[in-house]
Amino acid sequence: xxxxxxxxxxxxxxxxxxxxxxxxxxxxxxxxxxxxxxxxxxxxxxxxxxxxxxxxxxxxxxxxxxxxxxxxxxxxxxxxxxxxxxxxxxxxxxxxxxxxxxxxxxxxxxxxxxxxxxxxxxxxxxxxxxxxxxxxxxxxxxxxxxxxxxxxxxxxxxxxxxxxxxxxxxxxxxxxxxxxxxxxxxxxxxxxxxxxx
Amino acid sequence: xxxxxxxxxxxxxxxxxxxxxxxxxxxxxxxxxxxxxxxxxxxxxxxxxxxxxxxxxxxxxxxxxxxxxxxxxxxxxxxxxxxxxxxxxxxxxxxxxxxxxxxxxxxxxxxxxxxxxxxxxxxxxxxxxxxxxxxxxxxxxxxxxxxxxxxxxxxxxxxxxxxxxxxxxxxxxxxxxxxxxxxxxxxxxxxxxxxxxxxxxxxxxxxxxxxxxxxxxxxxxxxxxxxxxxxxxxxxxxxxxxxxxxxxxxxxxxxxxxxxxxxxxxxxxxxxxxxxxxxxxxxxxxxxxxxxxxxxxxxxxxxxxxxxxxxxxxxxxxxxxxxxxxxxxxxxxxxxxxxxxxxxxxxxxxxxxxxxxxxxxxxxxxxxxxxxxxxxxxxxxxxxxxxxxxxxxxxxxxxxxxxxxxxxxxxxxxxxxxxxxxx
Numbered sequence: 001x002x003x004x005x006x007x008x009x010x011x012x013x014x015x016x017x018x019x020x021x022x023x024x025x026x027x028x029x030x031x032x033x034x035x036x037x038x039x040x041x042x043x044x045x046x047x048x049x050x051x052x053x054x055x056x057x058x059x060x061x062x063x064x065x066x067x068x069x070x071x072x073x074x075x076x077x078x079x080x081x082x083x084x085x086x087x088x089x090x091x092x093x094x095x096x097x098x099x100x101x102x103x104x105x106x107x108x109x110x111x112x113x114x115x116x117x118x119x120x121x122x123x124x125x126x127x128x129x130x131x132x133x134x135x136x137x138x139x140x141x142x143x144x145x146x147x148x149x150x151x152x153x154x155x156x157x158x159x160x161x162x163x164x165x166x167x168x169x170x171x172x173x174x175x176x177x178x179x180x181x182x183x184x185x186x187x188x189x190x191x192x193x194x195x196x197x
Numbered sequence: 198x199x200x201x202x203x204x205x206x207x208x209x210x211x212x213x214x215x216x217x218x219x220x221x222x223x224x225x226x227x228x229x230x231x232x233x234x235x236x237x238x239x240x241x242x243x244x245x246x247x248x249x250x251x252x253x254x255x256x257x258x259x260x261x262x263x264x265x266x267x268x269x270x271x272x273x274x275x276x277x278x279x280x281x282x283x284x285x286x287x288x289x290x291x292x293x294x295x296x297x298x299x300x301x302x303x304x305x306x307x308x309x310x311x312x313x314x315x316x317x318x319x320x321x322x323x324x325x326x327x328x329x330x331x332x333x334x335x336x337x338x339x340x341x342x343x344x345x346x347x348x349x350x351x352x353x354x355x356x357x358x359x360x361x362x363x364x365x366x367x368x369x370x371x372x373x374x375x376x377x378x379x380x381x382x383x384x385x386x387x388x389x390x391x392x393x394x395x396x397x398x399x400x401x402x403x404x405x406x407x408x409x410x411x412x413x414x415x416x417x418x419x420x421x422x423x424x425x426x427x428x429x430x431x432x433x434x435x436x437x438x439x440x441x442x443x444x445x446x447x448x449x450x451x452x453x454x455x456x457x458x459x460x461x462x463x464x465x466x467x468x469x470x471x472x473x474x475x476x477x478x479x480x481x482x483x484x485x486x487x488x489x490x491x492x493x494x495x496x497x498x499x500x501x502x503x504x505x506x507x508x509x510x511x512x513x514x515x516x517x518x519x520x521x522x523x524x525x526x527x528x529x530x531x532x533x534x535x536x537x538x539x540x541x542x543x544x545x546x547x548x549x550x551x552x553x554x555x556x557x558x559x560x561x562x563x564x565x566x567x568x569x570x571x572x573x574x575x576x577x578x579x580x581x582x583x584x585x586x587x588x589x590x591x592x593x594x595x596x597x598x599x600x601x602x603x604x605x606x607x608x609x610x611x612x613x614x615x616x617x618x619x620x
Contacts, residue, residue, distance in 0.1 A: 018390055018391070018479060020583075020585045022565075022583070022585045022586075022587065022588050023585065023586065023587075026565075026587060027564050027565045027566055027588075028565075028566075030232050030266075031232070031235075031267055031274045031275050031278055032274065045586065045587050045592040050573075075391060076390060076391035076394065076424065079390055079391065079424055080326065080583060080585060081325075081326050081564075081583075082233075082324065082325055082326035082340040082341065082342055083232070083236075083342075084236060084342040084343040084344060085236070087342070102391055102394060104391070104394065104424050105394060105395050105424060105426055106326060106340055106341065106342055109341075109342060109345065110342035110343075110344065110345075113342060113344035113345065114344070169344060170344070170345070170348050171244055171249055171347070171348050171351065171352075172247065172249070174348075174352065175249060
């Protein structure tokens with residue numbers, strides 16, 4: 001996992017509530033087994049019509065937002081299926097930050113496993129961000145969003161912040177403690193896990 | 198402590214835990230299927246490149262595998278995923294792999310109870326959001342993403358934030374024709390699709406005590422649709438009998454303390470509940486069937502981990518016996534064992550006589566994969582769990598979620614029908 005760096009980007013406003021993972025990445029793409037490339041299927045049914053032409057009325061098809069890394073959406077983002085492909089698709093498309101008033105549990109957790117920062121903000125602030133989509137800076141170290149007109153603080157669990165900043169997934173974190181684990185296991189009657197590798 | 202707190206305390210070796218504590222819990226069982234399995238392998242590939250050893254699982258005897266989403270394979274990519282899954286179980290020495298076309302197999306959440314794969318008091322995680330289903334056996338059961346599952350497969354543990362619990366008390370036995378599905382739809386309609394976010398939804402009260410284990414499974418299954426971390430029912434003699442008849446022994450029942458605390462207690466009177474549906478495009482968009490819009494249905498679908506257990510088929514058969522379906526109707530029993538009982542007890546004959554097509558166990562059209570997906574503008578009534586746009590096929594198709602009785606009654610009339618109103 002790559003360490004999370006400060007991001008300067010315009011905001012893509014997706015003004016919908018309950019955006020579910022079936023919409024983020026529809027079922028027909030779940031069976032694909034390549035490691036990357038899910039970005040082209042992101043929000044597939046919203047981005048493309050039946051003949052696979054781009055729908056002009058969908059925000060991601062507005063060229064203004066082409067290089068955006070920040071998606072802002074409504075309540076309960078990422079609900080539904082646990083498919084981690086949803087996070088892979090958002091990331092592959094280019095999003096590193098998702099802002100919403102609330103997130104679904106499994107989706108929220110999956111973000112941190114893949115280096116995406118989900119930010120929970122009050123409904124009123126999110127609503128202003130739907131309109132104020134100019135370039136903003138996301139500063140994770142200082143936990144602030146800097147817009148041209150103001151600075152918005154956000155909260156994040158200190159452990160989750162650390163893993164994003166250091167680019168560590170859970171498994172990498174465990175192996176950081178390898179010596180301690182071996183030391184513990186040497187004093188334990190339970191057979192060693194690490195030594196079996 | 199309540200039941201979830203006690204299970205997580207046991208799993209993490211602590212004498213007591215409270216909501217919001219973070220615990221590192223030992224996992225008793227873990228499940229992957231033909232979507233999450235290949236997903237986990239991708240994570241393994243990534244770890245391997247980072248130099249992290251992935252050649253051994255923590256305990257292959259605690260891992261089990263189901264083929265359910267894309268079997269029978271409709272095209273070569275799905276077929277290749279099944280091969281990948283078989284190689285995975287072979288290479289890692291996993292013996293519990295329920296294979297399509299080789300005896301018992303079916304939807305993973307159905308096998309969790311049909312095959313007694315999970316026991317009361319277990320910490321059970323699966324690579325699928327509806328893993329919550331199995332909490333009906335008195336286990337802590339929740340879904341995880343692929344990376345988390347990969348971690349569990351290698352380490353046998355995972356951290357949890359101890360969830361707060363909402364206790365839903367159902368008072369009194371459900372009236373005839375009102376099923377567990379109606380109750381859980383009503384609850385989701387009341388609290389919303391994020392009403393259970395990060396929390397446990399526990400079900401209790403005399404109405405739940407009266408309920409069969411399979412009805413409780415329906416309740417817990419759809420806690421996912423309210424965003425809950427997990428759903429749970431305290432285990433009782435019914436759970437012991439249910440699992441014993443499926444070969445389980447050695448029960449270690451965990452129940453909440455008399456002074457257990459709940460974040461919220463919400464009560465329902467069974468006598469006030471009615472057959473209920475969720476209209477497109479959200480499980481919270483509910484109405485009682487008698488006030489449902491008058492739409493011409495194209496299809497009735499009785500399938501999935503939510504609505505194709507034996508009891509669900511039995512309920513549908515009660516309605517369909519001696520009647521004819523007016524619209525395309527498919528019934529896909531959720532596991533081979535259920536299919537077989539339906540055959541032995543004459544349910545299949547009732548279905549076939551009514552004009553229904555009976556298909557093999559699979560997640561099939563519930564996730565819009567295959568086996569009867571919907572065309573543009575088609576309208577379906579379905580015993581499944583989600584009705585998001587495009588969930589069961591074309592993005593401009595529509596799905597109404599219902600109980601098996603309502604789906605069967607609607608199959609007979611071609612309109613959304615309360616089973617109490619059938620002639």
